[in-house]
Amino acid sequence: MDRNSPIGVFDSGIGGLTVAREIIRQLPDEPLVYFGDTARLPYGSKSKETIIRYAKQVIHFLRTQDVKAIVIACNTASAYALEEIEKETDIPVIGVVRAGAHMAAEMSRSGKIGVIGTAGTIKSGIYGDTIRKYRPDAQVFGKACPLFVPLVEEGLWHDSVTEEIASRYVSELKGKFIDTLVMGCTHYPLIRSTLRKIMGDGVTLVNPAYETAVELKGMLMEQGLTCTRIPEEKYQFFVSDQAEEFTNFAVSILPEQVRETKKIDIEEF
Ligand code: DGL
Numbered sequence: 001m002d003r004n005s006p007i008g009v010f011d012s013g014i015g016g017l018t019v020a021r022e023i024i025r026q027l028p029d030e031p032l033v034y035f036g037d038t039a040r041l042p043y044g045s046k047s048k049e050t051i052i053r054y055a056k057q058v059i060h061f062l063r064t065q066d067v068k069a070i071v072i073a074c075n076t077a078s079a080y081a082l083e084e085i086e087k088e089t090d091i092p093v094i095g096v097v098r099a100g101a102h103m104a105a106e107m108s109r110s111g112k113i114g115v116i117g118t119a120g121t122i123k124s125g126i127y128g129d130t131i132r133k134y135r136p137d138a139q140v141f142g143k144a145c146p147l148f149v150p151l152v153e154e155g156l157w158h159d160s161v162t163e164e165i166a167s168r169y170v171s172e173l174k175g176k177f178i179d180t181l182v183m184g185c186t187h188y189p190l191i192r193s194t195l196r197k198i199m200g201d202g203v204t205l206v207n208p209a210y211e212t213a214v215e216l217k218g219m220l221m222e223q224g225l226t227c228t229r230i231p232e233e234k235y236q237f238f239v240s241d242q243a244e245e246f247t248n249f250a251v252s253i254l255p256e257q258v259r260e261t262k263k264i265d266i267e268e269f
Pocket of ligand 1: 011012013015041042043044045073074075076077084118121149184185186187
C-alpha cells in the first residue's frame with residue numbers, strides 16, 4: 001500500500017465535512033478524497049439493508065481512487081455498515097462511533113451520558129453498546145433529532161428556531177441529569193454553540209469528528225502510513241448529485257480547500 005495515497009472520507013452529503021475539517025486540522029499533510037452521497041441522502045431515515053448497500057458502493061468507488069484508508073464520517077453509516085465493510089475490505093476502515101463513545105465514557109463523571117443523532121443511529125443503539133464496552137456501569141440515553149439536519153442545511157446555525165427545537169429535543173435528556181452529551185451526527189457540531197447554551201456549562205459536549213481524527217492519526221502513524229510526499233491535488237471532492245450546491249455549502253465549512261466538486265454515478269459501482 002502506498003503511504004502517499006489519499007485517505008477516503010465518506011458521508012451521505014455535506015455533514016461529513018465536519019469530520020474532514022478535523023482531519024485536515026490534525027493531519028494537514030494528508031491528501032483526502034471526499035465523497036458525499038447527495039443523490040441518496042438522508043441516510044438517517046433509511047433501513048440497515050439500504051445503508052449497507054449504499055456504503056458498499058461508496059467503498060467500491062473510493063477504492064478506484066486508490067485510497068490507503070477509509071473514514072466512514074457518517075454516524076448512521078458507521079452504526080449500520082462498518083462491521084460489514086470491515087469484513088470485505090483489506091485497508092483500514094474507521095467509523096466515527098467508537099472514538100466518540102470512548103471519549104464519552106472517559107469524560108463522564110456520573111456515567112449518565114446522552115446521545116443525540118439521526119433516527120437510524122439512535123435506533124441502532126450502537127453508542128450505548130459501545131460506551132458500555134468501555135464503561136459497563138454507564139447509563140446511556142438516546143434521542144433522535146431529525147430536524148437538526150435540515151436546519152443546519154438551511155444555514156440556521158445560530159437561529160431562534162433551532163434553539164427552540166433543540167430545547168424540546170434535549171429537555172428529556174436534561175431530565176435524566178446527564179453530564180456528557182455525544183453529538184452523534186455529522187451536522188451537530190455546527191450547532192454546538194446552541195447546544196452549549198441549552199445544556200449549560202456543566203455538560204461536556206463530545207464531538208466524535210474530533211476524536212475520529214485523533215484515532216486516524218494514531219492508526220496512520222502506527223501502521224507507517226503517514227504521507228511523505230503531498231500530491232499537487234491535495235483535496236478532491238466527489239458527490240452523486242448537485243455538485244455546485246455542494247461546493248457552495250462546503251466553502252462555509254472548508255473555505256480554503258473546496259474549489260471544485262465532481263459528480264459521479266454511484267449506482268455504477
Ligand atoms: N451524515 C448523517 C449522520 O451523521 C446525517 C445526515 C443523514 O441523515 O444523511 O448520521
